Amino acid sequence: MKIEIIDNKKIFINTSKNNFEIHPLWLRERANTKELIDQLTEQRIYDPSTLSETITIKKANIIEDSLNIEFTDGTLSNFKISDLYKELDTETMMKGPAKIKTLWNSQLNKIPITNFNKDFESKETFEMLKKFHEYGFVVIKNVPTKDNYIVNFANSIGAIRPTNFGVYFDVKSIPEYNDLAYTPMHLFPHTDNPYRKPVPCIQLLHCIENEVSGGHSTLVDGFAIANHIKEKFNEYFDILTSTKVRFRFVDKDIILENWGELIELDQNKNLKQVRYNTKIEYVPHLDKKSLELFYNARKKMGELCCSNEFEIKFKLVPGDLLMMDNHRTLHGRTAYDPKEGMRHLQGGYIDFDSSEGKLRHLERKFNFK
Amino acid sequence: MKIEIIDNKKIFINTSKNNFEIHPLWLRERANTKELIDQLTEQRIYDPSTLSETITIKKANIIEDSLNIEFTDGTLSNFKISDLYKELDTETMMKGPAKIKTLWNSQLNKIPITNFNKDFESKETFEMLKKFHEYGFVVIKNVPTKDNYIVNFANSIGAIRPTNFGVYFDVKSIPEYNDLAYTPMHLFPHTDNPYRKPVPCIQLLHCIENEVSGGHSTLVDGFAIANHIKEKFNEYFDILTSTKVRFRFVDKDIILENWGELIELDQNKNLKQVRYNTKIEYVPHLDKKSLELFYNARKKMGELCCSNEFEIKFKLVPGDLLMMDNHRTLHGRTAYDPKEGMRHLQGGYIDFDSSEGKLRHLERKFNFK
CATH class of the missing domain: 3.30.2020.30 (NE0471 N-terminal domain-like)
Structure with a gap:
């Protein structure tokens, strides 16, 4: 120019x-x-x-x-x-402050990791946010596990987004659960809270205790899955990107609903957002051919999300904080036996204005681009 | 059926x-x-x-x-x-739980008002949320003005959304402002925070003190404006619904940016969201003809938003809480003279999952539809 x-x-x-x-x-x-x-x-x-x-x-x-x-x-x-x-x-x-997106599958060589630095104006925070936006997730090691530090962590990047689950929430097996996350059951890879309006952009999951032999974290790159479907199963891609389905959450105090495509594209047909949470998903009644195509497409998407080709699996240890792009990365966990010991994570949500706003600020500060 | x-x-x-x-x-x-x-x-x-x-x-x-x-x-x-x-x-x-939208202009006969009831499981809350979704705003009278009650109000409907302005924010004239809202200047009708990702759905503004003779609140129905432009100035409507502009907020800690159309349509060409905040808006450099069309269209939109035909004006009194659909309703205020006395509002944001989730719950409870 x-x-x-x-x-x-x-x-x-x-x-x-x-x-x-x-x-x-x-x-x-x-x-x-x-x-x-x-x-x-x-x-x-x-x-x-x-x-x-x-x-x-x-x-x-x-x-x-x-x-x-x-x-x-x-x-x-x-x-x-x-x-x-x-x-x-x-x-x-x-494209915003994070221009590079690296899509990954189970061949991902190294999980993106950064070390915690309690100074959030640091280059470590800059690197963390860069990696997060590039890979759709990052693991921060050695984050303090006392006093619900996750809230401080979130508010040091931007602002935590409270929901009806609270400012943050404890993920452990409890008898009076209002979501299957609070049981020891296996959780299929999913994105969180597609029933919210707007859908939370980023999920934080902070490992406080993990004494069980199961309870491994699973992750899959929804954008890699979407591209794979587009390439190999074009008809499936078309129905998944054109069918808005309903997601629903119910408890005694609230009924949440929102609609969206399992794979949403922007106006330029680029990938915008993935939603996958079959426990709470209701496709509208389409004509027979479209509905059967949708079911086959969803089945394929579900298979890919659990496949050796795309899924990565690792165990969080106390202090690990997993930060995930909830519009791109699906997460799940393997079942565990609560009799073996404690498994306790804390979770919370923040939005893209937090992560991008801080990243732009740190770029300005360090004059990085 | x-x-x-x-x-x-x-x-x-x-x-x-x-x-x-x-x-x-x-x-x-x-x-x-x-x-x-x-x-x-x-x-x-x-x-x-x-x-x-x-x-x-x-x-x-x-x-x-x-x-x-x-x-x-x-x-x-x-x-x-x-x-x-x-x-x-x-x-x-x-369409969600609130199916009726009544568009309005300055001929609106009666401002939608409800009386505060501290029991948020009440029919008053149900009526309040219905009116809010129908008109894009509602004024709740006699909301307690002590102890930052706005936070309690928000969390009793759903969950307040904190931002870098805090969990809630005080709107009064201060010397070290980081936004023109915190001055006594006239504020053009605008939607709040179009630079956030996602843009806050609902703004709450709670009047704590208002001793000045100016400082009137102004409101305009952005959807009514959009329909008027569509009907009378179709070329303007086309450029406003097809041009994504950049909105930007800067202070020493954060740089926020997001893009969107001044009038955004959904896939079925229905009105989805209005953004209007010319103080912080940057249109990309289009070809000469498109750019001039955009400038003329924006000027027309700005004129309509301040016009006698569309704008309503009223004065908030202490205890009034104005709840506005920030994707539809533009708000502003007239200038005031801080030497006349105090003008103090408290503001905060919540999202549509809060208002719709509570409304669905109350529909279930009272078996209303």
């Missing part, structure tokens, strides 16, 4: 693909003088939709990384050219 | 539109015996994707509201016919 001034007042951008003039109003509504932009918050203190459409550029020059403009309404402003380049690359910018 | 058994083993549904057989597997995965469904949680304790596709119905009969089926795998189950009818009406079911 290269910037150029023509006739002293037209700003042109040349890229490998095309050559275009930057619209004067687009620049004008980014003018950053203290009369226009609150310097503490970077918020406009005027409504840009009230700007006259006749405003153009009176004169302009470039000095090093600075584009200096006088607009016809008298506004003088300068723009960092490197920032303009970034903003003009919309596609990259829309 | 009418149910019928044919040949003792085929279940048919006749509606005014069509006549179809219910798929045996669709019924089978809804079989609710205690071997199949956990009776506490209504969750399946098996993976329905492992059911054999050869299962059919061996015999069936109907006794009053009960459809009784023996499947070929030996499973015996009965189904409440009235529940089946409900579930087969997918379109209605997808």
Whole structure:
């Protein structure tokens, strides 16, 4: 990308693909003088939709990384050219602060792990968040297990999201459970709480005690599964990406429902979100052919999620905190025998604004990109 | 809708539109015996994707509201016919528990108001949630103003959603603000926090003190605005519903960004969400014609949002709690002079799973529909 001034007042951008003039109003509504932009918050203190459409550029020059403009309404402003380049690359910018996604299956060589650092302004936190966004999960070792530290952990990245399960929840076998997670049963790989609106973005699971021989954690990359289905079973992919199913949670105090595709695509047909939780899933009554196709597709998806090809399995030890992208990564656990000892995890949810917001902040701080 | 058994083993549904057989597997995965469904949680304790596709119905009969089926795998189950009818009406079911939306403009005769009842299991709460979902806002009178009661209020409906502004936040004029809300300036009608991922669904604003002569609350129905634009300015509607813009919040600890259309439609082209917050909005650089169309469309939207035709204005008094659908209703306030006295609101966010989950629960409790 290269910037150029023509006739002293037209700003042109040349890229490998095309050559275009930057619209004067687009620049004008980014003018950053203290009369226009609150310097503490970077918020406009005027409504840009009230700007006259006749405003153009009176004169302009470039000095090093600075584009200096006088607009016809008298506004003088300068723009960092490197920032303009970034903003003009919309596609990259829309990817957010974590641009690389590495899809994985059971051949994943090394589980993404970082060491806990109680200073959340540290490079370890930056690395942790990078890995999380790249792999859809990360294990943080040696996180303190006292005093429900998970809440502090979550709030040090962003803000924990309380639900009707509480600010955090204890996952152990109890008699009066309101979810099968609170039994020693095997749990199929699933995403959490697809019945919530909005669905929680990130799940934290912190191992406090794990004395049993079973109770292994299982994970599978839902995006890898989705791509596999797209490649090998295109008809299945079509029905899974076009059928909204209902998910439902019931207890004595609340009835939660939400709808969504098992594999949701965005407007550009890229993978957006995976939902898989057959315990609580209700497909609407489709015509016979579509319904049978859906059932076959769901069966295939379920088989892949438990398959040696895609599933990884490992045991959490006390202090391990597993942070998972709940829109991408499915998790489960093997059954265990509660008579062997305690198995106690603590869980909680945070959202992408927390993880991405902190990651952008740490990028700014360390000047990493 | 009418149910019928044919040949003792085929279940048919006749509606005014069509006549179809219910798929045996669709019924089978809804079989609710205690071997199949956990009776506490209504969750399946098996993976329905492992059911054999050869299962059919061996015999069936109907006794009053009960459809009784023996499947070929030996499973015996009965189904409440009235529940089946409900579930087969997918379109209605997808609308959620609040099916009526009443759009409004400044001609709205009566602001939707309910009286506070500290028993949140009450009919008042049911009425409040109904009105909220119908109008996109409701004012609850006489909510206690001590001890940050807003948190208790939110958690009595569902769960408050903390953000980097805190579990709740105080809206008053302060010198070290990180958002223009914390100044006495006029605030254009806007939706809150479009830079969050996900965007908060519901905003609560609780008036603690309001001694100033200005500082009136303004509200506008974003869905009414969107429909007006669709009707009168179709080209504007197209660009507003097809252009994702970037929203951004910055302070020393966090950088939040998210993208979305000013008017977002769902897959069926129904209104889904409105975002309007020009202080922090950045449209990507489109081609000249599209960008100018966008600017004109945004200007029109801004004008309508402040217009006598659409905007309502009223003054909150201490104890008033304004609950707003942040995906539909825009809010603002007129400027005020902090020298006249205190103006103190407390704000917080909750999500639709809270409001809808509680509403479904109260419908069940009172058997209302």
